[in-house]
Every structure is written in C-alpha cells, then in structure tokens.
Amino acid sequence: MIFLYGPLRHLPLAETLLAEALPGAQEAVLPGYALLQSEGYPALQPDPQAAVEGLLLEPGPAALARLEAYLEGLDLSPAQAVLRLPDGSEREAALWSRPPSGPGAQPFSRAQWLADDAPRALREAAELAGHAPPLEPALQRRQAVMRSGRAEAGLRAARETAPATCRLSPPAGAFALGHAEPLTGGFFKYDRMVAAHRRFDGGREEGLLREVFVGVDAALVLPWDRARDRVLLVEQFRTGPARRGDPNPWCLEPVAGIVDPGEEPAEAARREALEEARLTLTGLELMFHSYASPGNSTDHYYCYLGHADLPDDDSYSGGLAEEAEDLRLHVLPLDEAVALIGTGEINVTPTIAMLLWLQRHRDTAAG
CATH class of the missing domain: 3.90.79.10 (Nucleoside Triphosphate Pyrophosphohydrolase)
Incomplete structure (x- = not known):
C-alpha cells in the first residue's frame, strides 16, 4: 500500500501521473506529523499534535514504477509509516518524504495549492505520463524547469483573448488533438499527434498526422x-x-x-x-x-x-x-x-x- 499526501493527495493529479484510474483510493491520516512548504515538494515535520491527510492506494506495477521514479526525481526517500483510517483502524504503508529545507517553513495549504498550482501540476504530470521512454529521476530533475515552462505556456494561451474579426471564431468541438505516439525529446519535446478539425465547407477533417515541436514561451x-x-x-x-x-x-x-x-x-x-x-x-x-x-x-x-x-x-x-x-x-x-x-x-x-x-x-x- 502507498500513502500519498500533499499535492498527490489530489486524485486527478495522482491518476494523471500514474496513467491509471485509482477507484480504490481511500482517505487516511498520518498522525504525529505536520506538512510544511518546501522547495520541490512539501516536507513532513514531526509534530505530536498534528496529522497529515492523504490517500491510501495500491497501484499496479507500471504505475508504481512511474510513481517511484517521480518521487525519486523530487529527491524524496522511501519509508514505512503507520496510518489511521476513518474507521479508527491502522494500516502500514509506504510513503516518500524528506525533512524540511530549513527553519521557518510555513504550513502547506491545500486550498492555496489547488487555487494557484494545481492546473500547472496537472499539465506537468500529463507530460511525464505521456513520455517514452519513461524519464529516469535524474532526467526528470534536469528537465523540470522546461516542463514547468511548457505547462505555464499552455495555461497562458488559454487565458489570452483570441480575436476573430477576420478569421474563424471556432465553436466548441471545432478541433481535437490526440497522441499518435508517446512524447519524446530532451530540453524540447517532439509530439506526433492526430488532429481533427472543422473544414470551411462545413465538413470535418479526421485522422491528420501532424508532428509538433513543443517548446516554451x-x-x-x-x-x-x-x-x-x-x-x-x-x-x-x-x-x-x-x-x-x-x-x-x-x-x-x-x-x-x-x-x-x-x-x-x-x-x-x-x-x-x-x-x-x-x-x-x-x-x-x-x-x-x-x-x-x-x-x-x-x-x-x-x-x-x-x-x-x-x-x-x-x-x-x-x-x-x-x-x-x-x-x-x-x-x-x-x-x-x-x-x-x-x-x-x-x-x-x-x-x-x-x-x-x-x-x-x-x-x-x-x-
């Protein structure tokens, strides 16, 4: 069993990163610890008066390997812990953690993370999950800035206005993109995609193979x-x-x-x-x-x-x-x-x- 806390407690993020639905995930609590803001990923700090909420789940072998590589890429180390379930029972599970980076760290706010960081984190997780071959931890660390930059570029594009006084003002569903092959590349990414879009004559073009160089703004x-x-x-x-x-x-x-x-x-x-x-x-x-x-x-x-x-x-x-x-x-x-x-x-x-x-x-x- 695996215990996920902090950002990975957000089920859509965990499922995106692991590329696997997690219908059996259940709420659990790690007693005796507080969760603090820290560079890279929130840190666990011993605190007898506190408890950390999270998800208890059992991923499949491929999802577990992806999760372990991701957490090692964040410089987190595995450990065993005893969790408390909603019915009061206890369960031992694996978790990954590291100590706080220094004194004065502030408590991790899940609400603030959901408002400020979750959309970017979901895009980053989708890139990691769609990559082939899967990135080793060292490569995940090396590419972190560009991965985050690509995620923010997508969010920035979605926020900006799209004037259409001369060109088409596309209705919902006017185009769609899918992946023909897994994502590849290093500093930049290469994406072989399948595109579909509305035609000017009212028909629809389907199954267009297109290759896209994926950079940052x-x-x-x-x-x-x-x-x-x-x-x-x-x-x-x-x-x-x-x-x-x-x-x-x-x-x-x-x-x-x-x-x-x-x-x-x-x-x-x-x-x-x-x-x-x-x-x-x-x-x-x-x-x-x-x-x-x-x-x-x-x-x-x-x-x-x-x-x-x-x-x-x-x-x-x-x-x-x-x-x-x-x-x-x-x-x-x-x-x-x-x-x-x-x-x-x-x-x-x-x-x-x-x-x-x-x-x-x-x-x-x-x-």
Whole structure:
C-alpha cells in the first residue's frame, strides 16, 4: 500500500501521473506529523499534535514504477509509516518524504495549492505520463524547469483573448488533438499527434498526422535609444541555420530568452536585457506576441520595445558564461539596421518584424 499526501493527495493529479484510474483510493491520516512548504515538494515535520491527510492506494506495477521514479526525481526517500483510517483502524504503508529545507517553513495549504498550482501540476504530470521512454529521476530533475515552462505556456494561451474579426471564431468541438505516439525529446519535446478539425465547407477533417515541436514561451526585446535613434542587436551562432546548410550561421537577433516558471513575459524581458546586454531598461512596451512557426511548433514570442540608454560602443560582448553564451552586441542606427533586412544580412523573422514595427511606430512609441 502507498500513502500519498500533499499535492498527490489530489486524485486527478495522482491518476494523471500514474496513467491509471485509482477507484480504490481511500482517505487516511498520518498522525504525529505536520506538512510544511518546501522547495520541490512539501516536507513532513514531526509534530505530536498534528496529522497529515492523504490517500491510501495500491497501484499496479507500471504505475508504481512511474510513481517511484517521480518521487525519486523530487529527491524524496522511501519509508514505512503507520496510518489511521476513518474507521479508527491502522494500516502500514509506504510513503516518500524528506525533512524540511530549513527553519521557518510555513504550513502547506491545500486550498492555496489547488487555487494557484494545481492546473500547472496537472499539465506537468500529463507530460511525464505521456513520455517514452519513461524519464529516469535524474532526467526528470534536469528537465523540470522546461516542463514547468511548457505547462505555464499552455495555461497562458488559454487565458489570452483570441480575436476573430477576420478569421474563424471556432465553436466548441471545432478541433481535437490526440497522441499518435508517446512524447519524446530532451530540453524540447517532439509530439506526433492526430488532429481533427472543422473544414470551411462545413465538413470535418479526421485522422491528420501532424508532428509538433513543443517548446516554451519566450520574451524578445529590441533595445532602442530614442535620443539617438539607435538599436541594439545580438549576434550569435545558431545551430538551425548551420543544420540547414547556411554558410554563415551567425545571426542578428533581438535580446531573447525563455519565460521562466512563475515569471511574466515582461519580467523575463527585463531580466534578459540585464543578463544578455547588461541593460537596465527605462521602459518596456509590448509590440505584439505571435507564433514563430504555427505549422509545426508551439513557440510563442512576446516581442517588446525596450527603452534604454545604449552604450557608446558600436559593439561589445555580452551573455552569461554559465549558460555558454558567446554573444557580440551591436549598437547601430535604426535605419542602418532596417537596411540590413534588404541585403539579407538580417535573416531572422522576429528581428525583421520588430525592426519594421519600430520604423513604423518610432514617432509614437512610448518613452
């Protein structure tokens, strides 16, 4: 028997993670412990006056193996404990735990977790359960930030408005997605899917095999010095053009980076400007947000104009050494940068779109 407490006490989360229905799960209590907030997963703290509520269940072998890998990936250790059931009887079961990370930890609030974190946790659990081969604990830890970022990207997409003055305003059931194969990949994910959607002639397309590159949302910033009408561009080696066979895979781009879990896109934009270009922005203005390649990728870019006092140097180095960033930063007049679009030297679509946006709006851009 297994005792699940904290977030995994939420039955939909446990069933999603284990990829198995758990109709036999029953309520149980672990006496003599309190549940405290802790990094990664709530911690059990001995407390003779407290008790921790949870679920007692008996998963099948495949579900148990998945659960053990997940809990080991959170650095939890197995132990045996005696539980109290609602009828007053006792039952011994296995649980996974670790001590609190430090003094002053606050009690774990299930209500707060359900309100703030459950939707993201359910998406993360679905990714883990759908992965093949199943991820070893070390890989689960290594991919945790990106997994959480993908979950938050999906929630962010669901919250945003979807204007439809020209395009279709889809009714309920206008499209559906399923998995043709288990999820694969590392830092990014590859999803082979079966799609169905409504046709413009009123019919329905079924059984479409589609392959999707699953990334995370990113924040892009074009730093601009209004007083001198100069912009900053980042030059770096890119494997995409190199893999395609481009003889010059060094690209000119905006400052850019992923939106970290728990971060808003605007916060990511300011952080990346400081990390990549050592710029503290004096203002930030959303240009637009858009999909980079909607036919085969989830990548969604939040593109900002960053107001800044740019350095006098025409070029200087930037980036974080710990992230192996080898960046050369160029400061040049806006019109000169736009001219590089025509020569083909700027060949990255977000850079082109953001420069043209600024060229159009520079007289009215907020400072």
